[in-house]
Amino acid sequence: MNTIFQSKRRQAAESSSLGVTEQRNGNFAMQMAAISDSEQEWLYKLHEKLLDIMDLSLVSSLPERDARAQIRDTAHRVMSEESVPLSAVVRQRLAVQLENEILGLGPLETLMADASVADILVNGYKSVYVERHGKLERTDVRFRDNQHLMNIIDRIVSNVGRRIDESSPMVDARLQDGSRVNVIIPPLALDGPVLSIRRFAVERLGVDDLVANGSLTPTVAELLHGIVKTRLNVLISGGTGSGKTTLLNIVSSFIAPDERIVTIEDSAELQLQQPHVARLETRPPNIEGRGEVTQRDLVRNSLRMRPDRIVVGEVRGAEALDMLQAMNTGHDGSLTTIHANTPRDALSRVETMVTMAGVNLPIRATRAQIASAIDVVVQLERMEDGKRRLVSLQEVQGMEGDIITMAEIFKFQRRGIDAEGNVVGQFQATGIVPKFNEHLRQRGIELDFDIFNPSATL
Numbered sequence: 001m002n003t004i005f006q007s008k009r010r011q012a013a014e015s016s017s018l019g020v021t022e023q024r025n026g027n028f029a030m031q032m033a034a035i036s037d038s039e040q041e042w043l044y045k046l047h048e049k050l051l052d053i054m055d056l057s058l059v060s061s062l063p064e065r066d067a068r069a070q071i072r073d074t075a076h077r078v079m080s081e082e083s084v085p086l087s088a089v090v091r092q093r094l095a096v097q098l099e100n101e102i103l104g105l106g107p108l109e110t111l112m113a114d115a116s117v118a119d120i121l122v123n124g125y126k127s128v129y130v131e132r133h134g135k136l137e138r139t140d141v142r143f144r145d146n147q148h149l150m151n152i153i154d155r156i157v158s159n160v161g162r163r164i165d166e167s168s169p170m171v172d173a174r175l176q177d178g179s180r181v182n183v184i185i186p187p188l189a190l191d192g193p194v195l196s197i198r199r200f201a202v203e204r205l206g207v208d209d210l211v212a213n214g215s216l217t218p219t220v221a222e223l224l225h226g227i228v229k230t231r232l233n234v235l236i237s238g239g240t241g242s243g244k245t246t247l248l249n250i251v252s253s254f255i256a257p258d259e260r261i262v263t264i265e266d267s268a269e270l271q272l273q274q275p276h277v278a279r280l281e282t283r284p285p286n287i288e289g290r291g292e293v294t295q296r297d298l299v300r301n302s303l304r305m306r307p308d309r310i311v312v313g314e315v316r317g318a319e320a321l322d323m324l325q326a327m328n329t330g331h332d333g334s335l336t337t338i339h340a341n342t343p344r345d346a347l348s349r350v351e352t353m354v355t356m357a358g359v360n361l362p363i364r365a366t367r368a369q370i371a372s373a374i375d376v377v378v379q380l381e382r383m384e385d386g387k388r389r390l391v392s393l394q395e396v397q398g399m400e401g402d403i404i405t406m407a408e409i410f411k412f413q414r415r416g417i418d419a420e421g422n423v424v425g426q427f428q429a430t431g432i433v434p435k436f437n438e439h440l441r442q443r444g445i446e447l448d449f450d451i452f453n454p455s456a457t458l
Helices: 002-025 028-032 037-053 056-060 064-081 088-103 106-112 146-158 207-213 218-229 244-252 295-302 319-327 343-355 363-373 436-442
Strands: 117-123 128-132 135-138 170-174 180-184 194-198 234-238 261-265 277-281 309-312 335-339 376-382 388-400 403-417 423-429
Touching (some): 037 064, 106 128, 106 146, 146 170, 146 180, 146 194, 207 218, 218 244, 218 388, 218 436, 234 244, 234 343, 261 295, 277 295, 295 309, 295 319, 309 319, 319 343, 335 343, 343 363, 343 376, 363 388, 363 403
Parallel strands (some): 234 376, 261 309
Antiparallel strands (some): 117 128, 117 194, 128 135, 170 180, 180 194, 376 388, 388 403, 403 423
16 A cells, blocks of 8 residues: 555655745745735835836736846836835835736735645635635735726736626636636626636645545545556546545546546646646637537547546536446546535436436436446545545445435544544445455455455554
C-alpha cells in the first residue's frame, strides 16, 4: 500500500512548495497587507491619473512582466510629482494594487494569491466571501462601487470572447489559470453583480493526502486502486464542493500509463498525469448564438478517437446516453462525476438525463443500460466541519424486475460532533463481499478477504 502511493505524497509536497515560491515572487505579502481608507482614496486618485496619462492599449500589448514594470514606474513617478504623503512601503503597496487594477482582477488579486482560498464569492461590491478549508468567511476586500466590480467582470468575460449585459446577464468563463467563473448581473441579480470563482487547484493532492485528511482509509484507497486497475466503470457522486473532481483526479492516476485517455469537460479542471491524454472542452455559443459544441458532441466524437478510457468531468445532460453506450461497448474503465445526494439518487439522475437525449426508451430498458454500464458508485459529502469524506461505496449488481439493485460495501458511520465542532465517526465494512471481488482476483489483484468483515479496522 505505501509503495503504491508514496510518490503521490512527494508530488503534493513539491507542488505545495512551488505554490509558496510563486506567492513570494508575486508580492504576496504586499498584496495581503490591509489597505486603509486613506490609502484607498489615494489608490482611486492615482488610478484615474494613470488612466489619463498612459496608453492602456499599448500597455496591454506588452508582455505581462514589462507591462507591470511600466505601470509600477509610472505610478512611482506620479506619486513623487503629487507629493503623496505616504511612506515608501505604502507607496510600494499602492503600486502593486495599481498593477492589479489595470491588468488583473483588482481587489480580488489578493485572494487569488492566497493558496488556502478554494472559492471566492462576491455578492455586490461591498460583500466578498471566501471558502477556506471547507468553511465560508467574510473578507475585508471590497470594490469602490458596483461599476468598479462591473469593470473587473467585463475584463474577465472579454478575455474569453464573451459579453455580459442586460440582454445576456449570465456568463460562465474560465481564467487563465483554469479557475471557473460564473457571473450574473442585474436585472437578474437584485443587489448588484454576483461573481463566483472556483479556484483551480495548483497543489495536486494524492491518495495519501486524502487518507491523512480522514477523507477515506488506506483500505478503501486500496480497493479504489483495484477497481480502477481492473477497468470497472465508476460514477463519483456528491454535492457541490464535496471533492468529486479532486477524487476523480486521484483515482485516474491509477490508470496504466500505456492507455489512451480522452477527457471531456465543460471547464477544464482535470489534471491527469498519464502521458497519453487527449483533453476536450465544450464551447459556448458566440455572440450571434452560433458555434456551440456540447458535451454530447464531444462524447460522440471521442468514440472515433480510439480511446481506452473516457473520463467525463461531470455528466449533466443528454450526453449521459452516449456515455452509457460507450461504457457498454468496449470502453470499460470509464470515469465520471454527477451531482447527487445519495448513490440511489445518482442513478436516478442518470436515468433522467437519458430522457433528455430525446430517445424514447422504455424505463426498464434505460435502467438495464445503467445497471449494465455502471459498476461502482462512490458517494462523497462535505460535512459541517468543512471536511470532505467518502461516505459510501456501492456496487451496482444488476436488475430485479424494474429496479436497479445496489449493495453497499463500505460506509462512513457517523457518531456525532465533538467539542471542537468536528464530525466524529468511522469507516466500516457492511459485511457484503462485492461481486467484482472475483473480477479483481482474476486480474491478479488479491485483496485481504478480512477487509469486508464489519468488525475489521479500516
